[in-house]
Amino acid sequence: xxxxxxxxxxxxxxxxxxxxxxxxxxxxxxxxxxxxxxxxxxxxxxxxxxxxxxxxxxxxxxxxxxxxxxxxxxxxxxxxxxxxxxxxxxxxxxxxxxxxxxxxxxxxxxxxxxxxxxxxxxxxxxxxxxxxxxxxxxxxxxxxxxxxxxxxxxxxxxxxxxxxxxxxxxxxxxxxxxxxxxxxxxxxxxxxxxxxxxxxxxxxxxxxxxxxxxxxxxxxxxxxxxxxxxxxxxxxxxxxxxxxxxxxxxxxxxxxxxxxxxxxxxxxxxxxxxxxxxxxxxxxxxxxxxxxxxxxxxxxxxxxxxxxxxxxxxxxxxxxxxxxxxxxxxxxxxxxxxxxxxxxxxxxxxxxxxxxxxxxxxxxxxxxxxxxxxxxxxxxxxxxxxxxxxxxxxxxxxxxxxxxxxxxxxxxxxxxxxxxxxxxxxxxxxxxxxxxxxxxxxxxxxxxxxxxxxxxxxxxxxxxxxxxxxxxxxxxxxxxxxxxxxxxxxxxxxxxxxxxxxxxxxxxxxxxxxxxxxxxxxxxxxxxxxxxxxxxxxxxxxxxxxxxxxxxxxxxxxxxxxxxxxxxxxxxxxxxxxxxxxxxxxxxxxxxxxxxxxxxxxxxxxxxxxxxxxxxxxxxxxxxxxxxxxxxxxxxxxxxxxxxxxxxxxxxxxxxxxxxxxxxxxxxxxxxxxxxxxxxxxxxxxxxxxxxxxxxxxxxxxxxxxxxxxxxxxxxxxxxxxxxxxxxxxxxxxxxxxxxxxxxxxxxxxxxxxxxxxxxxxxxxxxxxxxxxxxxxxxxxxxxxxxxxxxxxxxxxxxxxxxxxxxxxxxxxxxxxxxxxxxxxxxxxxxx
Numbered sequence: 062x063x064x065x066x067x068x069x070x071x072x073x074x075x076x077x078x079x080x081x082x083x084x085x086x087x088x089x090x091x092x093x094x095x096x097x098x099x100x101x102x103x104x105x106x107x108x109x110x111x112x113x114x115x116x117x118x119x120x121x122x123x124x125x126x127x128x129x130x131x132x133x134x135x136x137x138x139x140x141x142x143x144x145x146x147x148x149x150x151x152x153x154x155x156x157x158x159x160x161x162x163x164x165x166x167x168x169x170x171x172x173x174x175x176x177x178x179x180x181x182x183x184x185x186x187x188x189x190x191x192x193x194x195x196x197x198x199x200x201x202x203x204x205x206x207x208x209x210x211x212x213x214x215x216x217x218x219x220x221x222x223x224x225x226x227x228x229x230x231x232x233x234x235x236x237x238x239x240x241x242x243x244x245x246x247x248x249x250x251x252x253x254x255x256x257x258x259x260x261x262x263x264x265x266x267x268x269x270x271x272x273x274x275x276x277x278x279x280x281x282x283x284x285x286x287x288x289x290x291x292x293x294x295x296x297x298x299x300x301x302x303x304x305x306x307x308x309x310x311x312x313x314x315x316x317x318x319x320x321x322x323x324x325x326x327x328x329x330x331x332x333x334x335x336x337x338x339x340x341x342x343x344x345x346x347x348x349x350x351x352x353x354x355x356x357x358x359x360x361x362x363x364x365x366x367x368x369x370x371x372x373x374x375x376x377x378x379x380x381x382x383x384x385x386x387x388x389x390x391x392x393x394x395x396x397x398x399x400x401x402x403x404x405x406x407x408x409x410x411x412x413x414x415x416x417x418x419x420x421x422x423x424x425x426x427x428x429x430x431x432x433x434x435x436x437x438x439x440x441x442x443x444x445x446x447x448x449x450x451x452x453x454x455x456x457x458x459x460x461x462x463x464x465x466x467x468x469x470x471x472x473x474x475x476x477x478x479x480x481x482x483x484x485x486x487x488x489x490x491x492x493x494x495x496x497x498x499x500x501x502x503x504x505x506x507x508x509x510x511x512x513x514x515x516x517x518x519x520x521x522x523x524x525x526x527x528x529x530x531x532x533x534x535x536x537x538x539x540x541x542x543x544x545x546x547x548x549x550x551x552x553x554x555x556x557x558x559x560x561x562x563x564x565x566x567x568x569x570x571x572x573x574x575x576x577x578x579x580x581x582x583x584x585x586x587x588x589x590x591x592x593x594x595x596x597x598x599x600x601x602x603x604x605x606x607x608x609x610x611x612x613x614x615x616x617x618x619x620x621x622x623x624x625x626x627x628x629x630x631x632x633x634x635x636x637x638x639x640x641x642x643x644x645x646x647x648x649x650x651x652x653x654x655x656x657x658x659x660x661x662x663x664x665x666x667x668x669x670x671x672x673x674x675x676x677x678x679x680x681x682x683x684x685x686x687x688x689x690x691x692x693x694x695x696x697x698x699x700x701x702x703x704x705x706x707x708x709x710x711x712x713x714x715x716x717x718x719x720x721x722x723x724x725x726x727x728x729x730x731x732x733x734x735x736x737x738x739x740x741x742x743x744x745x746x747x748x749x750x751x752x753x754x755x756x757x758x759x760x761x762x763x764x765x766x767x768x769x770x771x772x773x774x775x776x777x778x779x780x781x782x783x784x785x786x787x788x789x790x791x792x793x794x795x796x797x798x799x800x801x802x803x804x805x806x807x808x809x810x811x812x813x814x815x816x817x818x819x820x821x822x823x824x825x826x827x828x829x830x831x832x833x834x835x836x837x838x839x840x841x842x843x844x845x846x847x848x849x850x851x852x853x854x855x856x857x858x859x860x861x862x863x864x865x866x867x868x869x870x871x872x873x874x875x876x877x878x879x880x881x882x883x884x885x886x887x888x889x890x891x892x893x
Contacts, residue, residue, distance in 0.1 A: 082416060083166050083194065084248045084345045086238030092120040092801075093869075094150065095229075099124055101145040106177040106210040112149050120233055122148075123226035125215070126384025130846050132632040135219035136448035139626040139636050140846070143218025143227050148211040152235065156204030161237045162271065163201045165209065166194040168231035168415060171385065172458075173214040179207055187461040188469045189215075189225060190378075190412035192476050194236070194245055217456040219445045222435065223377050224627030224636065226385025231415050241270045241278070241335070242343040244306055246475040248333050250349040251547040253312065255365065260318035260351035262293070266309045266333055270301040279336040280309045284329055284349075286319070292329075320365050321352040321481045323405050326426035328481070347479050348423060354484055356549060356571055356592045358585070361615030364428075370608055371428060371616025372659045373406035374399060374641060375597060377625035378414045381635075381644030382837030382849050383864060384626070389417040390803040391864070395646045396421055399622055402641060402652050403659025408596065408618040411435035411490040411553075413473045422482035430551070430573075430596070430618065431477055432487035433470050437533055438462050439498040439525055441491075448631050467540040478545045485548055487596075488537040491555035491575060493530055493565060500524035501559045527556075531564025538568050553596035557584065566591065573597070573618075578607040585613055594618075600639065600651055600704065602749040605658055619655070624843065630687065633846040639684045643841035645862040650723075651683070654704040657723040658749060665724040665766040665775040668706025672717040672754045673699045702750040707858065708779040709819045712757040722751040726766030726774050734760040741767065783812040785821045787884035791860065796891040799832075799867050804890050806863040808878050810856055821859040823880045827852045829865060831874030832892060836864035867892045 082088055096115035104110055128142040154163060165176060165183065172189025175182060179202065183195035201207060215227040247267035254261035264282050278301055284293040293313035301307040319327030329350045335343040355363040362371060380387040380395075392415075396407075406428040409418070413431060422429050435441070440457035444450065470488065477483055495504055500521040538550045549570030554560050557577045561584070566572050573596025574580060581593060595617030598604045608614045624640035635644070641652035648656075653666035683705040706721045720739065722729045729751045731739025739753035759781040766775035792807040810821040829835055837850055842857035854861060865876060872892050879885040 082168070082192075082232075082234060083164075083236055084246050084347065085243035085343055086162075086164070086236040088166065088234045088236045091150065091152070091233050091235045095120055095122075096149045097122065097124070097146060097228075099144055099146045101212075102147065105147045105149070105212065106175075106182070107180050108208045110149075110210075115147075115149065121230045121386035122228045123230045123384035123386040125218075125224075125227040126379075126382065126386075126626075127850050130848075132447055134447075135443065135445050136629040136632075136634070137219045137222050137224075137443050137445075137627055139224045139629050140632060140634075141224065141626070143215035145216050146213050146228055148213070148229055150209045152207045152209055154201055154203050154205070154207055158237055159203040160240075162196065162198045162240055162242070164194050164236040164238070165197050166192070166234040166236055167229065168192045168233070170211065170213055170229050170231075171215060171225050171227055172220070175212040175214075177208075177210040177212075180210075188458065188465060190414075191469045191472050192231075192413075192416070193472065219443050219454065220456045220458060222441065222443060222628055223625060224379050224385070226379060228386075230385045239342040240272045241268065241276050241301060241337065243267065243333065243335060243345050244269045246472075248331070248345055248347045248479070249475075249544075250331055250347060250479055251545075252351045252353070255318070255320060255351040255353040257320065258317060260315040260320075262313040262315065262331075262349065262351065264295075264311050264313060264331065264333075268299070268301050268307045268309065268335060270303055270305060270307065272303055274303050276301045276303075276337060281334045281336065282311055282313065283332045283334075284313050284315065285332060286329055287327070315351070318351040321350045321423075321426075322365060322367075323426040323428070326424060326481075327351070328423065348420070348481075349479055350481055352481060354548070356615070358590050358592050359613050361592075361612060362594075369405075371406040371594065371618075372403055373408055373428070373430070373616055373618035374404050374622025375408045375410040375618050375620050376414075376622050377410055377627075378412070378418075379626045380646075380839075381624070381626065381841065382839040387415070387417075388801070388803045388836075388864075388866070389421070390805065391646070392418055393421050393425075394805060395623060395642065396425055396427060398642060398646055398648060400425060400427060401660075402648060402656035403661075404622065404641070404655075406430065406484075406616060406618065407622070408432060408487075410597075410621070413477065416476070419477055419480040419482060423480055427482055428484050429480065429482040430485050430487055431473065431483045432490060432553075433473055433537075434458075434462075434466070434489045435491065436462065437466065437489060437492045438529075441494065441497050448629065448634075467536060470537055470540045471544055474541055474544045478548075483548065485551045485571060486541045486545070487551050487553060487573070488534060488541065488569075490553040490597075492552070493527065493560045493563075494555040495559055496521055496524060498525050499527040499530060499559070501527035501562055503559050503562050506558075527559055528563050530560060531568060534565045534568035549592075551596070561587075578604055581607055581611060581614055585611075600655070602658070602747075624841070630684070633844045635843050635846065637684060638843040644843075645839040645841040647841060647860070647862075650706050650708075651704045654723040654749065657725045660725060663726065663766060663775040665722060665726060665729065665764045665777040666708070667762060667764045667777050667779050668703075668708055668721050668723070669710060669712075669718050669762075669779075670703060670706050671712070672719045675717045701748045702752045704750070707819065710759075710762050710779045710781045711820055714757060714759075716757045717754055718757050720753050720755060720762065720764075722764040722766075722777075723749070724751065724764065724766045724775060727769040728767045728771075730765050730767065731755070732763045732765060733758060741771075780816050782816040782818045782820075783814070785810045785818045785823055785883055786813040787811055788825070788878050788880060788886040789815070790878075790886055790888050793888050794890060796893055797867050799869055799871050799892045801869070802867045802892065803836075804833075804863075804865040804876075806865065806876060806888060808856070808861050808863065808886065810859045810880075810883065817859050819859045822855050822857065823883060824853060824855050825861050826879050827863050828877045828879070829874060832868050832870035832872050833865050833874040833890075834868060836866050838863055865890070
């Protein structure tokens with residue numbers, strides 16, 4: 062048996078420091094008080110340029126999500142616009158900072174950005190997902206005002222197959238440092254050994270000496286446990302040559318380390334200091350720790366020696382109404398909810414995401430597959446005007462791949478390599494999609510060749526040769542290994558049968574298969590040393606069974622974990638809605654279905670819809686079923702009980718209703734108003750769903766989950782409601798930080814008895830008094846194409862989510878929600 066043993070590093074639950082962004086100097090967040098224009102005025106980089114009429118705003122900022130929705134725009138973008146915009150800000154650099162270096166660090170700007178300081182171009186970065194930094198020191202005016210200007214060119218608005226957002230949509234930092242300092246992303250840690258008895262942490266530190274003479278330095282590394290105790294320490298003397306980078310390595314040994322795991326994510330803090338002449342001239346703190354990965358072609362994946370299945374989801378980077386400028390607290394709520402329903406792994410689709418996401422996965426105990434690209438040297442087809450209209454276009458990121466691809470990948474690895482949650486680096490997604498763009502003679506074969514996706518008319522000899530994939534993959538893998546040899550490389554293969562004819566899969570350490578479960582057994586036999594997993598999968602039970610029932614398949618990643626903007630269907634459609642959670646982070650029925658498959662905790666869920674074939678129209682809203690129906694001429698016939706049944710119990714008296722139960726119990730029965738109306742049925746492993754068809758009668762409907770002995774282990778109830786009567790606050794913070802703290806308030810429509818009215822679509826108005834602002838209202842309705850960035854929005858399934866952010870001042874805010882004919886509700890939130 063050939064094993065790939067990959068020992069990695071992890072961290073204990075410690076607050077993450079701002080040093081994690083750059084790993085050196087004194088970083089200061091400079092998100093406040095920027096000026097913005099959605100236009101491209103000539104000379105806007107000049108210090109003397111008149112920006113007095115520009116909009117005042119704080120970062121992060123996404124201008125696209127606030128744009129005008131239009132069916133004439135690209136469905137890929139969610140029918141939202143791109144454009145060109147400029148940002149400007151004045152920085153006061155104190156006179157006493159003279160002699161220090163000054164840097165500007167951007168977590169992400171979408172896209173094709175140009176950054177200027179006092180009229181001087183610092184650099185250009187076309188990739189909108191990559192973090193980058195510029196040395197502004199040569200142009201800084203110490204003790205004076207300094208002008209920062211940023212041009213953002215997203216005029217190719219349909220350059221991705223999903224919603225990207227536009228602008229400076231992540232944090233920006235000003236960094237001061239000594240001329241001799243730790244390099245950007247210059248601290249690298251990984252565990253050489255990680256067991257319950259001993260951990261050995263490898264530490265590498267790069268020092269940049271920008272001065273004209275060598276420096277005698279001492280570099281210290283202290284490893285600090287969650288309780289604040291130093292558990293290992295090292296000091297090394299080093300001579301840093303002038304105008305060069307010097308590297309220092311050391312191993313730190315720890316007895317009985319707290320290993321990072323999914324249930325107990327132990328974290329440590331590495332404090333690195335650079336000392337010159339007895340004085341600390343630079344320091345950094347890195348979250349780290351101990352863990353081990355094992356990948357085996359026959360047994361799958363093990364974390365710290367424990368074999369397990371990855372129950373993963375793919376995630377895009379937007380959050381509905383917030384666009385791509387997503388506060389950390391929003392991601393925390395979403396990730397906690399995903400973990401609650403059994404998710405243990407995340408795939409960043411199909412680009413590196415904001416640092417907050419990785420930090421939260423470290424803290425919460427979620428594995429991360431970190432992905433870089435959706436395109437390489439050639440673009441993919443995209444609808445540029447509406448959906449399935451006109452001729453597909455070829456906007457994309459391909460035009461700068463040759464120049465920037467390896468650099469972008471290297472920077473992703475350097476930025477994220479200390480995150481214990483990251484288990485693999487993905488160099489691409491579906492770049493091998495048959496005839497989009499690459500082709501190969503194997504495409505002329507019949508369906509027995511193994512394809513489950515369209516082949517676009519067979520082999521096209523004038524298309525790019527698929528044999529090119531292997532060479533590019535080898536280059537990208539080498540770029541990863543240059544900065545991290547402790548993790549495997551991978552990719553999401555779309556045309557596995559075609560790629561198997563090339564060197565592409567062989568260049569990878571582990572191979573991801575997108576929607577090609579039918580190839581698992583054949584390829585496991587043909588390529589016995591290949592580690593295989595599902596890198597992108599549909600939600601059907603059968604796809605999960607391939608993982609569950611085959612030891613050698615270590616996991617799957619569902620498309621998708623959360624509904625996302627863009628990649629929309631026919632107007633009206635905000636985005637792709639196959640998520641376990643909706644735009645607002647609420648659990649959808651299919652999320653509960655997945656919980657029944659993935660969670661170890663007893664659970665049950667009830668959903669309903671009119672019994673198929675009883676004279677009622679289909680209530681199907683599942684995006685995958687809709688796409689299947691579209692391909693089959695618009696017809697839809699239920700082949701098994703739905704995994705998309707909402708918890709509604711309001712129908713016509715006597716109407717035949719299908720009641721479905723998603724549960725991990727051995728069996729279940731159905732009760733209505735305390736009486737059994739559905740006989741006890743065993744769990745059905747063919748569908749994963751227990752169901753009954755019963756006549757509707759108002760009241761309280763309950764599913765009771767039973768163990769194999771008939772004892773109750775879980776229960777779930779839904780209840781008939783009357784007309785909407787009042788608004789209630791279902792969930793909310795009572796206090797938030799004055800420093801951009803976020804309140805996420807869930808408002809529910811109820812009847813006079815306090816029962817949620819699932820069928821309600823009342824319009825809600827949100828009003829705020831006090832030092833805060835409304836970021837948006839999210840009802841999660843994919844078909845609502847109204848302006849969902851203002852303070853009015855219709856509820857969906859009876860509820861809505863308000864995002865309210867503090868503006869930096871202490872005090873109280875009063876939030877009031879009103880709706881015509883309904884009793885209003887208020888909430889007072891303290892800002893500290």
